[in-house]
Amino acid sequence: AQKVTQAQTEISVVEKEDVTLDCVYETRDTTYYLFWYKQPPSGELVFLIRRNSFDEQNEISGRYSWNFQKSTSSFNFTITASQVVDSAVYFCALSGPNTGFQKLVFGTGTRLLVSP
């Protein structure tokens, strides 16, 4: 079975602090995709990144960076120099052939509160 665990329910930081959101996944598939989505207070989910299981290279996009480690089944997300606009719920998700690539399995989300 596929499962995504986001153990951090809520994180509070002060603006300009760095923050890391943890994501641990379980799957028996050898080929799979991992995702991060952002859900601002408006409710709409915003796609942030997709990573396939064969690409363990870390990625950086502006203040965002992702650390994918197959050895620990983790796909952590770091925001550098956080801003108030980063306040949102962040979801990690997984898809694979076992349940169909179209079906995303989501974690329970981490609520990030960035105060000025």
Added chain:
Amino acid sequence: DGGITQSPKYLFRKEGQNVTLSCEQNLNHDAMYWYRQDPGQGLRLIYYSQIVNDFQKGDIAEGYSVSREKKESFPLTVTSAQKNPTAFYLCASSNRARYYEQYFGPGTRLTVT
């Protein structure tokens, strides 16, 4: 502008009534999806459709029904058989070539009393 629209943003119904949530996309995407989100929980897949006139049950399809008569539309009906219908409902779509990138609508918050 291309995107996904869901209407209305907030919906209130009495227990025992069926209610239909609208989802329209003008992204020319082949696949469409319905998710349910409850407080403190992740999204759970209700139904999805990869082509017109075809759809599959997700993980929590009981008490829901869908139709896909047009490529751009995928309405969800919450029936009276759904035990706990109060939730936030999100519609998504994806392109067949990049099916793993799902784009989400703004959601409909349904309250049943």
